[in-house]
Amino acid sequence: MTALVIAEHDHASIKPATLNTVTAALACGGDVHVLVAGANAAEAGKAAAQIAGVSKVIVADSPSLAENLAENVAAQVLAIASNYSHILFPSTANGKNVAPRVAAKLDVAQISDITKVDSPDTFERPIYAGNAIATVQSSDATKVITVRTTGFDAAAVTGGTATVETAEGVADSGKSSFVGREVTKSERPELTAAKIIVSGGRALGSAEKFTEVMAPLADKLNAGLGASRAAVDAGYAPNDWQVGQTGKIVAPQLYIAAGISGAIQHLAGMKDSKVIVAINKDEEAPIFSVADYGLVADLFVAVPELVKAL
Numbered sequence: 001m002t003a004l005v006i007a008e009h010d011h012a013s014i015k016p017a018t019l020n021t022v023t024a025a026l027a028c029g030g031d032v033h034v035l036v037a038g039a040n041a042a043e044a045g046k047a048a049a050q051i052a053g054v055s056k057v058i059v060a061d062s063p064s065l066a067e068n069l070a071e072n073v074a075a076q077v078l079a080i081a082s083n084y085s086h087i088l089f090p091s092t093a094n095g096k097n098v099a100p101r102v103a104a105k106l107d108v109a110q111i112s113d114i115t116k117v118d119s120p121d122t123f124e125r126p127i128y129a130g131n132a133i134a135t136v137q138s139s140d141a142t143k144v145i146t147v148r149t150t151g152f153d154a155a156a157v158t159g160g161t162a163t164v165e166t167a168e169g170v171a172d173s174g175k176s177s178f179v180g181r182e183v184t185k186s187e188r189p190e191l192t193a194a195k196i197i198v199s200g201g202r203a204l205g206s207a208e209k210f211t212e213v214m215a216p217l218a219d220k221l222n223a224g225l226g227a228s229r230a231a232v233d234a235g236y237a238p239n240d241w242q243v244g245q246t247g248k249i250v251a252p253q254l255y256i257a258a259g260i261s262g263a264i265q266h267l268a269g270m271k272d273s274k275v276i277v278a279i280n281k282d283e284e285a286p287i288f289s290v291a292d293y294g295l296v297a298d299l300f301v302a303v304p305e306l307v308k309a310l
């Protein structure tokens with residue numbers, strides 16, 4: 001029984017989501033291999049070989065894999081899929097783009113967004129915005145899985161001694177082509193990797209107030225900035241800051257929610273955070289039901305005071 005983890009990488013280094021996926025793969029019980037499908041990706045391959053618990057890294061190098069086109073990456077996975085009992089992807093935009101293609105071609109059911117491995121064929125996954133946990137047993141020969149990264153600790157980035165093999169890169173599928181990419185650049189930590197997140201809600205009232213009140217707190221704590229969907233929909237914060245069921249799923253060491261009511265769709269994205277602090281002027285706000293520390297206060301007073309105290 002061998003599991004294959006599809007690495008998330010930038011050709012030179014391995015992205016953190018890969019590490020949580022390796023932990024999930026190890027829990028499946030067998031050997032763990034990592035596929036690095038990229039172009040000039042030898043450095044990423046070397047980094048993957050250092051991950052604790054990985055026994056083999058396969059580097060597939062081809063110009064067709066330079067831009068991570070899902071059609072080509074899926075073909076690369078399928079080229080070696082028959083060697084594996086489990087194929088695991090991080091539940092990221094990339095992983096979720098490739099995994100269904102692989103599952104469909106293998107004629108198996110995808111097992112989505114797992115948060116726990118009970119046994120090699122039985123997995124747990126949240127449903128109904130995290131309000132229930134489904135235990136899913138699969139009888140498929142190959143388990144194609146996406147892994148909710150917040151459900152698993154990151155494997156250590158060093159300590160591994162995997163062998164590195166090269167595989168022939170697939171030819172371009174011809175089904176899609178790379179046109180361009182606009183990447184958001186930010187000085188702040190990326191939300192899904194941030195150790196601390198400060199999030200603002202509808203209560204902020206405007207984009208200007210959101211920046212004026214929340215940014216100094218994020219700066220003091222070197223935190224990522226998040227937002228509720230109401231704040232995003234109202235234009236107070238950009239779309240990629242949204243935390244929740246239809247935004248990002250995060251589990252930082254510290255999550256500070258200011259002026260966020262705590263609707264289930266928001267909680268679905270942050271309730272696994274290690275320590276949750278809520279600031280809300282309504283003591284009945286549902287956010288307090290998941291908060292470790294709650295402050296019933298006007299955020300326009302409390303947040304600047306907090307910044308000053310820090």
Ligand SMILES: Cc1cc2nc3c(=O)[nH]c(=O)nc-3n(C[C@H](O)[C@H](O)[C@H](O)COP(=O)(O)OP(=O)(O)OC[C@H]3O[C@@H](n4cnc5c(N)ncnc54)[C@H](O)[C@@H]3O)c2cc1C
Pocket residue numbers: 200201202203227228229230231242243244245246247248258259260261262263264265266269279280281282285297298299300
């Ligand atoms: C299918 C679906 C998917 C969704 N996905 C998401 C998602 O991914 N993420 C998400 O966040 N939401 C999501 N939502 C929306 C969600 O249901 C809520 O509408 C949203 O989270 C509310 O945002 P909010 O808490 O900022 O606003 P509100 O619910 O309006 O809460 C504002 C809070 O601020 C408090 N407040 C007001 N003034 C102050 C002040 N001066 N100081 C302190 N506190 C103050 C109020 O007491 C209140 O609790 C989704 C909804 C649906 C139907």
